[in-house]
Amino acid sequence: MKCTDLAARIGKLTTPHGSFETPSFIPVIHPVKQQISPSFLKSLGFECIITNAYIASKFYGEKAEKQGIHQIVDFDGPIMTDSGGYQVLEYGKVNVTPSIMAQFELDIGSDIPVPLDKPTGYGLPYNTAKSYVDETISNIDETIDIIRKNRTDKNNDILSSKGEIWTGTIQGAEHFDLVRYSASLLDKKGFSFFAIGSPVELMEAYEFSTLARLIEATKLSVPNKPIHLFGAGHPLTIPLAVALGCDTFDSASYILYAKANRYMSSSGTLRLEDLSYLPCCCPVCSDHSVKELIDEIPQTRIINLAKHNLYVLKQEMSAVKQSIYDGRLWEYVLQKARSHPKLMDAIHTIKNFEYIQQNTPVFKQKAIYLFEPIDQFRPELKNYRNMLINNYKSPNNNILLLYPDQGIRPFYSSSVLRKLSSTFTDASICLYNPFFGLIPVEISDIYPTSHNIFTKHFDEYDPKSYTEFLKLLNTFLKNNTFESIHIIANRFIKKLLPVIELPKETEVIIEDFVGYKLD
Numbered sequence: 001m002k003c004t005d006l007a008a009r010i011g012k013l014t015t016p017h018g019s020f021e022t023p024s025f026i027p028v029i030h031p032v033k034q035q036i037s038p039s040f041l042k043s044l045g046f047e048c049i050i051t052n053a054y055i056a057s058k059f060y061g062e063k064a065e066k067q068g069i070h071q072i073v074d075f076d077g078p079i080m081t082d083s084g085g086y087q088v089l090e091y092g093k094v095n096v097t098p099s100i101m102a103q104f105e106l107d108i109g110s111d112i113p114v115p116l117d118k119p120t121g122y123g124l125p126y127n128t129a130k131s132y133v134d135e136t137i138s139n140i141d142e143t144i145d146i147i148r149k150n151r152t153d154k155n156n157d158i159l160s161s162k163g164e165i166w167t168g169t170i171q172g173a174e175h176f177d178l179v180r181y182s183a184s185l186l187d188k189k190g191f192s193f194f195a196i197g198s199p200v201e202l203m204e205a206y207e208f209s210t211l212a213r214l215i216e217a218t219k220l221s222v223p224n225k226p227i228h229l230f231g232a233g234h235p236l237t238i239p240l241a242v243a244l245g246c247d248t249f250d251s252a253s254y255i256l257y258a259k260a261n262r263y264m265s266s267s268g269t270l271r272l273e274d275l276s277y278l279p280c281c282c283p284v285c286s287d288h289s290v291k292e293l294i295d296e297i298p299q300t301r302i303i304n305l306a307k308h309n310l311y312v313l314k315q316e317m318s319a320v321k322q323s324i325y326d327g328r329l330w331e332y333v334l335q336k337a338r339s340h341p342k343l344m345d346a347i348h349t350i351k352n353f354e355y356i357q358q359n360t361p362v363f364k365q366k367a368i369y370l371f372e373p374i375d376q377f378r379p380e381l382k383n384y385r386n387m388l389i390n391n392y393k394s395p396n397n398n399i400l401l402l403y404p405d406q407g408i409r410p411f412y413s414s415s416v417l418r419k420l421s422s423t424f425t426d427a428s429i430c431l432y433n434p435f436f437g438l439i440p441v442e443i444s445d446i447y448p449t450s451h452n453i454f455t456k457h458f459d460e461y462d463p464k465s466y467t468e469f470l471k472l473l474n475t476f477l478k479n480n481t482f483e484s485i486h487i488i489a490n491r492f493i494k495k496l497l498p499v500i501e502l503p504k505e506t507e508v509i510i511e512d513f514v515g516y517k518l519d
């Protein structure tokens with residue numbers, strides 16, 4: 001793993017046909033009717049593709065087994081194969097058994113095969129969903145028997161015959177206890193790669209909060225294993241899913257959207273007919289006006305729109321990976337959340353996910369940016385406040401001086417601190433900041449207390465919306481006792497004074513920051 005941010009990681013997946021970097025978008029190609037060639041996908045930097053083994057078996061049969069799927073679809077890189085689960089979701093059943101499908105996927109040389117599963121879909125009653133989960137598990141048991149029979153190295157206990165990576169498909173959808181049950185059971189069966197099944201309807205309905213909870217349930221069950229998200233091909237879904245720890249995605253959205261004249265952009269999809277301009281610089285958009293695209297014969301227009309959509313997906317993957325490198329994934333996901341209110345709702349769901357903060361680096365090279373109350377929940381600040389509550393004791397119990405954080409960095413070597421120290425010779429000096437809570441000066445050089453830039457207009461919001469500030473301050477005052485508390489109060493803390501739990505026996509002096517002068 002190269003680097004991490006939130007629950008996202010940049011890593012590498014190694015298959016018999018080569019390695020590829022994750023997070024990765026894996027475009028779906030039809031094994032028979034390819035409208036976009038795999039070589040075009042490769043030229044754009046998509047290193048792995050997915051195709052449907054069920055359709056390949058119906059159309060090519062033995063020819064696919066003889067030639068192998070790489071020759072059939074003309075792609076020499078890693079190929080993932082779906083097994084008919086999608087057809088089950090669409091048509092109810094397929095006329096093939098899990099064992100036959102597993103043997104076929106092995107015979108055609110799939111790098112990342114998927115067992116024949118029974119997708120839960122979305123909106124099923126609990127007991128029906130449970131029966132689908134059980135059917136998938138029983139299919140998987142049949143698949144495992146086939147994998148074992150095909151093993152070349154009989155002593156190897158890894159769930160693989162020739163180096164291929166089998167996918168443990170997790171069903172259960174919005175029934176999160178079924179998701180946890182399904183994921184834990186597959187983990188015990190030896191899978192090293194997992195896929196979250198059937199969230200397509202959730203994503204189509206923009207139910208990003210439920211999707212986030214589905215990913216959380218999976219990640220808590222199999223915390224470190226690579227996770228694939230089926231059917232995620234929307235520019236708004238990908239950054240959220242990456243931030244929550246999904247590593248690979250597949251979708252046919254680029255071609256399906258193209259058929260419906262839907263033009264992808266980094267902030268969502270637009271209808272071609274509604275556009276006056278093409279807000280993109282890809283070769284398709286550079287060569288065409290909106291009218292020229294609309295006037296094309298449907299087949300040409302679909303290909304051109306599909307290519308444009310692929311450029312947008314590629315750009316999205318690069319942008320999200322660069323954000324991981326920069327330690328700015330939180331900022332990036334928040335930018336995206338401005339594109340749709342339901343995505344912002346999902347941010348309010350994930351702000352309470354503890355696993356995100358556990359995986360966020362404890363030190364980052366770049367300053368974090370703080371704009372508005374939601375940013376108090378970013379993982380670096382939650383980690384900081386936890387540290388302050390659990391590991392910090394004030395070195396001095398005489399006077400606590402609370403002074404407003406003016407954004408001076410580093411504060412410990414500032415002239416303001418020198419003046420404060422000479423005025424309050426016997427005091428514990430703490431800056432107060434709506435995003436951090438408190439910053440005791442003796443730790444004002446550690447990350448992230450001196451590695452941040454915050455807007456000075458934070459008090460445009462109701463101070464009570466900085467709930468973590470208030471919690472931290474009240475806990476700090478319980479954990480540390482002082483003979484007197486001296487507050488140099490700005491507008492923000494003045495409004496909070498009625499709800500700050502100041503200790504009753506302690507002398508409290510409040511001075512207005514406006515007009516306050518240091519010698």
Ligand SMILES: [Zn+2]
Pocket residue numbers: 280281282283284285286308309311
């Ligand atoms: Zn374009």
